[in-house]
Amino acid sequence: MKFTSLSLFSAFLFNSINDPLASLALASSADKEQECKVDENGNQVCEANLLDDDDDYLHDDDDDFVDEDPSNDNTKEDPNCIDTHELCSFWASTGECAANPNFMLQGCKKSCNNCSDNLSRNLQSTKEKLDAEKPHLLNLMKQYGEAQKVDGDKADVTMLVIKKTIDYMKNYIYAENPTHHLSQSVLDACTNNHELCAFWAAIGECENNISFMQTKCAPSCQSCSNIDFNTRCPKRPEDAVPALKPNDLNLMFERIVATAPGNQTEATQVLAQQKAVQEDGMPYYTVHVQSSPTIQSKDEGYQVSLDFDKSQDPWVITFENFLTDEECEELIELGHKEGYDRSKDVGAKAADGSYDGKISTTRTSKNAWCSDKNGCRSHPVAKRIHDRIQKVLGIPTQNYEDFQMLRYEKGQFYRTHHDYIPHQKDRACGPRILTFFLYLSDVEEGGGTGLGQITDPITGKKGLVVNPKKGKALLWPSIYNHDPMEKDGRTNHEAISVEDGVKFAANAWVHMYDVIETQKRGCT
Numbered sequence: 001m002k003f004t005s006l007s008l009f010s011a012f013l014f015n016s017i018n019d020p021l022a023s024l025a026l027a028s029s030a031d032k033e034q035e036c037k038v039d040e041n042g043n044q045v046c047e048a049n050l051l052d053d054d055d056d057y058l059h060d061d062d063d064d065f066v067d068e069d070p071s072n073d074n075t076k077e078d079p080n081c082i083d084t085h086e087l088c089s090f091w092a093s094t095g096e097c098a099a100n101p102n103f104m105l106q107g108c109k110k111s112c113n114n115c116s117d118n119l120s121r122n123l124q125s126t127k128e129k130l131d132a133e134k135p136h137l138l139n140l141m142k143q144y145g146e147a148q149k150v151d152g153d154k155a156d157v158t159m160l161v162i163k164k165t166i167d168y169m170k171n172y173i174y175a176e177n178p179t180h181h182l183s184q185s186v187l188d189a190c191t192n193n194h195e196l197c198a199f200w201a202a203i204g205e206c207e208n209n210i211s212f213m214q215t216k217c218a219p220s221c222q223s224c225s226n227i228d229f230n231t232r233c234p235k236r237p238e239d240a241v242p243a244l245k246p247n248d249l250n251l252m253f254e255r256i257v258a259t260a261p262g263n264q265t266e267a268t269q270v271l272a273q274q275k276a277v278q279e280d281g282m283p284y285y286t287v288h289v290q291s292s293p294t295i296q297s298k299d300e301g302y303q304v305s306l307d308f309d310k311s312q313d314p315w316v317i318t319f320e321n322f323l324t325d326e327e328c329e330e331l332i333e334l335g336h337k338e339g340y341d342r343s344k345d346v347g348a349k350a351a352d353g354s355y356d357g358k359i360s361t362t363r364t365s366k367n368a369w370c371s372d373k374n375g376c377r378s379h380p381v382a383k384r385i386h387d388r389i390q391k392v393l394g395i396p397t398q399n400y401e402d403f404q405m406l407r408y409e410k411g412q413f414y415r416t417h418h419d420y421i422p423h424q425k426d427r428a429c430g431p432r433i434l435t436f437f438l439y440l441s442d443v444e445e446g447g448g449t450g451l452g453q454i455t456d457p458i459t460g461k462k463g464l465v466v467n468p469k470k471g472k473a474l475l476w477p478s479i480y481n482h483d484p485m486e487k488d489g490r491t492n493h494e495a496i497s498v499e500d501g502v503k504f505a506a507n508a509w510v511h512m513y514d515v516i517e518t519q520k521r522g523c524t
C-alpha cells in the first residue's frame with residue numbers, strides 16, 4: 001500500500017498545535033480518512049485496523065509505507081494544501097499571513113504558501129523511521145539557530161516540533177515567494193536561541209511563557225512574526241480606563257489616610273498594636289503620613305496644576321501591620337521557590353522591542369518575580385495581598401506587576417533611582433504610577449529606604465529614611481497629581497546598604513493601565 005505521507009504531514013501540521021500525539025495517530029491513518037470519525041467527545045476515532053490499539057502510538061510493523069524515495073510523491077497534489085475561506089487569497093495579499101499567523105498559516109495554507117514539501121512528505125511515521133531521520137532533521141535544524149537537544153521521554157513529541165519547525169521555516173519564512181512581509185532584522189532574529197527550544201515548545205511553553213519563547217525560540221513556536229514588537233504587543237485599547245485621572249492622586253491619598261482601620265479610634269489603635277485582623281481578613285493597619293501636600297483638596301488655594309504640585313511636598317505614607325507575620329513568611333518562601341537571582345536594571349532595547357535586564361553595579365541585591373509561570377501570582381497569599389492593595393488603592397490588580405521579591409544580604413544596596421520607566425508611557429500598560437513597597441523581614445541594622453528629596457517629618461530636614469519592619473508597607477507616587485502620566489522626579493529613592501542581617505521585601509508596582517497581558521507578552 002502506498003503511503004500518503006503528504007497528507008500525513010499536513011494532517012500533523014493542522015492538528016499538532018493542540019495535541020501532537022493525537023495528530024500523529026490521526027496522521028498515520030490519513031490515507032483512509034473516510035474510516036475515521038469524530039466521537040461524541042470531539043475526538044478523532046479511526047477503525048481498529050488503522051491504529052494500533054496498544055499505547056505505542058508510533059508502532060507500525062506492517063509495510064504499508066514504502067515511500068523510500070522522496071521524489072515519488074512530488075507530482076501528487078497535497079489534499080490538505082487548501083484555503084478554508086474564500087477570502088484567503090485576498091487576506092494573504094494584504095499581509096494577513098504575517099499579521100495573523102495563528103489562523104492564517106493553518107486556515108489559508110495555500111495562499112500563505114504554508115504547505116508541506118518533499119521533505120515533509122517523506123517524513124516517516126514509525127518510531128524506527130523517525131529515529132532514522134533524526135540525525136538528518138537535527139542537522140537541518142541547525143540552520144535555524146542552536147542545535148536542538150532531543151532525548152528523554154518527550155523525545156518523540158520534540159521531534160514532531162522539529163519537523164513542524166523545518167516545514168514552517170522552509171516553506172513559509174524562507175519561501176521562494178514569501179507571503180509575509182517580515183523585515184530582515186526580524187528574519188535575522190528568528191532563530192532558536194537555546195538547545196531546548198523544541199523541547200520547551202513540545203511541552204507547551206510557547207503559550208505559557210510567551211515573552212521568552214515566542215521571541216527567543218521563534219522557529220520552534222512558529223512565531224517569527226511575533227518578534228516584531230508591533231505584531232506581538234497589543235496596543236492600548238482606545239477605551240482603556242486610566243487608573244488615575246488628573247487630581248485623583250491627591251484624593252486617593254487623602255482617602256487612604258482617612259479610612260485606615262487602625263487609625264479610627266483608640267480601640268482600633270490597640271487592635272492594630274495587637275496585630276489584630278478584621279473579619280474580612282483586612283489587618284487593623286495604621287497609616288502614618290511621612291510627607292504630604294500641606295494644602296489639601298478641601299482647602300482654599302488648592303489647585304490642580306504643575307506649579308501647585310511643585311509648590312507642595314509629594315505624598316509618602318507608611319502602613320504598620322499591613323501584612324501578618326505568616327503572610328510575610330509565605331511571600332519570602334514563594335520567592336525562594338521562584339529562585340532569587342542577581343537583580344537587573346532596565347537595559348538596552350532589543351530587536352523585539354523588549355528591554356534587556358542588565359547587571360548593574362548600582363544594584364547588588366537579588367530578586368525573584370512572583371509570576372504565573374509557576375503559579376506564584378495566583379498563590380492564595382500572593383493573591384490575597386494583591387486584593388488587599390486593590391482595596392486600599394481602589395485600583396484593579398490587573399494594573400499591578402507581578403511582585404518583585406527582593407533579598408539583600410549584608411553590604412547589598414540599590415543606589416538612588418526612580419521607578420518610573422519613561423518608555424512605558426507609550427506602551428499598553430502605561431507608566432508605573434505608584435510603588436507599594438512591602439517589608440517582609442526585620443533587619444538588624446541598615447537596609448532602610450531613603451528618599452533623598454523628601455523632608456523627614458521629625459527632623460524637618462531633607463532625606464527621609466524609612467526603616468524596614470516585618471509587615472510594614474511604604475507607598476509613594478512616581479507621577480504628579482495634575483498629570484498622572486508625568487514623572488515626579490522628587491520620589492527618587494534608594495535602598496540603603498544592609499549592615500547586619502538579611503532584608504526581604506517586595507515591590508508591587510502599579511501601572512496606569514492593565515499590565516498583565518503586556519507583561520506576559522514581553523511588551524513592558
Ligand SMILES: O=C(O)CCC(=O)C(=O)O
Pocket residue numbers: 406414419447448449450493494495496505507
Ligand atoms: O529596597 C528598598 O528599600 C527599595 C528598593 C527599590 O527601590 C526598588 O527595588 O526599586
Ligand SMILES: [Fe+2]
Pocket residue numbers: 417418419493
Ligand atoms: Fe525603586
